[in-house]
Amino acid sequence: MAFLRSLGTGALVARAVLGWVRRDPNAGDLRRTNFHGRTVTLAGGPALAAGATLGAAAGAPTGRLAAAAVTAGAVSGAVGLYDDIVGNRPEQKTAKGFAGHFGALRDGRVTSGLVKIGGVGAAGLVASALIGSRRTGRFGRGADVLLGAGVIAGTANLLNLLDLRPGRAIKAGLLLGAPLAVGRGASMTAGTLGASAALLPADLNEEIMLGDSGANALGALLGVAFTARTGTLGRLTALAALAALTAASEKVSFTKVIQDTPWLRRLDELGRRPPQA
Numbered sequence: 043m044a045f046l047r048s049l050g051t052g053a054l055v056a057r058a059v060l061g062w063v064r065r066d067p068n069a070g071d072l073r074r075t076n077f078h079g080r081t082v083t084l085a086g087g088p089a090l091a092a093g094a095t096l097g098a099a100a101g102a103p104t105g106r107l108a109a110a111a112v113t114a115g116a117v118s119g120a121v122g123l124y125d126d127i128v129g130n131r132p133e134q135k136t137a138k139g140f141a142g143h144f145g146a147l148r149d150g151r152v153t154s155g156l157v158k159i160g161g162v163g164a165a166g167l168v169a170s171a172l173i174g175s176r177r178t179g180r181f182g183r184g185a186d187v188l189l190g191a192g193v194i195a196g197t198a199n200l201l202n203l204l205d206l207r208p209g210r211a212i213k214a215g216l217l218l219g220a221p222l223a224v225g226r227g228a229s230m231t232a233g234t235l236g237a238s239a240a241l242l243p244a245d246l247n248e249e250i251m252l253g254d255s256g257a258n259a260l261g262a263l264l265g266v267a268f269t270a271r272t273g274t275l276g277r278l279t280a281l282a283a284l285a286a287l288t289a290a291s292e293k294v295s296f297t298k299v300i301q302d303t304p305w306l307r308r309l310d311e312l313g314r315r316p317p318q319a
């Protein structure tokens with residue numbers, strides 16, 4: 043029952059928020075041109091962030107886990123939306139990646155991307171502290187909290203790195219979330235997956251984009267779900283994998299890797315609107 047309630051809450055809230063944002067008089071500010079030259083809206087970002095966050099909170103087994111989901115999802119979605127809007131300004135576009143944003147800081151400029159990095163990191167730390175640790179020692183608990191924060195922020199960043207083609211980030215989120223939707227804590231993941239599945243058709247049809255808001259929130263909530271059901275070894279292993287992928291992204295194009303790998307290319311293109319349509 044909790045699983046279905048969470049799944050339904052995520053899907054219904056995501057669709058409702060998408061419709062509400064699209065009808066807003068200021069919705070024109072969210073229009074962007076995608077890689078096919080089509081006009082899409084970033085309304086998918088706040089819609090996914092709201093649906094996934096409320097869905098996850100509805101399925102959380104404890105109040106602390108619900109608070110962790112709300113903190114990670116809402117803050118990551120909010121600072122992501124800020125970067126989506128402000129980061130589109132000409133003076134902001136010159137800073138790319140971690141190196142670019144911290145380089146701008148050395149020059150005395152605080153970029154919207156740096157605000158996003160700080161916000162997602164802080165949200166991950168608070169959410170991980172709310173999740174806590176099974177270890178009894180102060181050092182062990184502190185280490186687990188830091189590892190969990192890294193997993194939450196790292197997963198948020200990974201999904202954002204993948205959000206370069208229609209449906210790619212949501213597909214990755216569904217694949218990452220599927221194992222977490224079984225067993226202990228499954229109902230919390232169900233809300234995130236419900237919101238994602240509800241918006242996937244519009245994303246594939248190039249009507250919406252997730253942007254930083256949706257991709258960061260989706261990744262952060264999956265990170266919360268993973269952290270809540272793992273201990274030190276699981277968090278350490280996940281963080282190492284996330285760090286390796288993030289480092290690789292600075293040198294290698296994920297899009298090129300996907301295009302050069304037949305089975306990944308087929309999965310990436312599955313359900314997507316044809317370019318000439």
